[in-house]
Amino acid sequence: MSSAIEAFLAMLAVERGAAPNTIAAYRRDLEGAEEIAGDLVKADRAALSRLAGAWSALAPSSLARKSSALRQFFGFLAEEGWRGDDPSAVLPRPAPRRPLPRLLSHAQIEALFAQAEAEALRGDRAGVRMLTLLELLYGSGLRASELVSLPLAAVPRDAPFLTVKGKGGVSRMVPVSGRARRALSQWLEVRGTGGTHLFPSRGAHLTRIRLFQLLRELAARAGIPPEKVSPHVLRHAFATHLLEGGADLRMLQTLLGHASIATTQIYTHVDSARLVALVNERHPLAGRAKHD
Incomplete structure (x- = not known):
């Protein structure tokens, strides 16, 4: 892999605080592009056109991700003086749904x-661990990676909040419901004394894969098709049900740890009938009598 790509990835980590998984995804996309177009520092529009042809069968979302990675990379090359032009205009610009x-x-x-x-x-x-995991996934909207890696120090003593380290190493305060606090207290009683993580395991802490398996096993025992349930589905349920209950998008953005409000807007797919009823009941003019 070229030194330019290494420099770009280092910039993502240091200046943008990109998470390791994000950096790994950029690395794969850029390395894959170099296999088709050659050295990207020297690639011209014709070389990038070959990329567009090679990617023609990809799903729109995958195509958009790869094109975005290359555009950011070529912008970096121009800023750093690696090359004097930016040939990325020839890359496709799909509008993924x-x-x-x-x-x-x-x-x-x-x-x-x-x-x-x-x-x-x-x-x-x-059983106590499973209930605690479920309470924190649905009750606080944590990502699977955030939940399994929680340190014991994150558990609140008096304040009803968890300190969570999210994507890019950004910390946020997440409220913990009374139900979840009771489950946490019960879990701490039976957890034992080993390890520094809230949910310890032989590999330091419970893994995301094991959390996924535990949830699906619970779903099967509850009579729910296991394929319908995952940590991310519970996070979606937390967000959607909060929005249905009257939460606003900005508050939801903060709770979910989204860097952009655009990411949070996917949760506006709430029941249209409820939205109509909300306007009819809560609009400032809703209580005014009709004028002939």
Whole structure:
């Protein structure tokens, strides 16, 4: 891989605070482009046109991601003096439609919690841990990676908040409901004393893959198709159900740790009938009598 790509990736890490997974994705896209177009520092428009042809069968979202990575890279090359032009104008500019997230209904959420609560009542470690994980996923909207890597120090003593380190190493305060605090207290009683993470495991902490498996196993026991349930689906449910309850997008953006409000706007797919009812009930003119 060229030194220019290494310099670009270093810039993403240092100046933009990009997460390791983000940097790895950029690396794959740029290395793949060099396999087709050759040295990107010297690539001309004809070379980039070959990329467009090679990517023609990709999904619009994948094509948009690869094109965006190259545009940012060529912008970096121009700023740093690696080359005097920017040939990225020939790259395709698809307009991908972001798919709506999969959702769980309120009834399915209730079934998941009923199953988890029944198992936690037995008092065994696995059941209490599962309920605590579920409370924090749906009750606080944490990402899977944020949840499994929580240190013990993040657990609140008095204030009802968790300190969470999100994407790019950015920390935020996340509210913890009374239900979740009770589950946390019960978990700390049975957790044991080993490790520095809230959910310890032999590899330091519970992995995202194991969390995914545990949720699907719980869904099956609750009579819900396992393929419908994942940590990300519960995060979507948290956001959608909050929005349905009257939360505004800016508050939701803060809770979810989104860098851009545009990312949060995907959750505006709430029930249209509810929105109409909200306007009819809450609009300042809703209570005024009609004038002939």
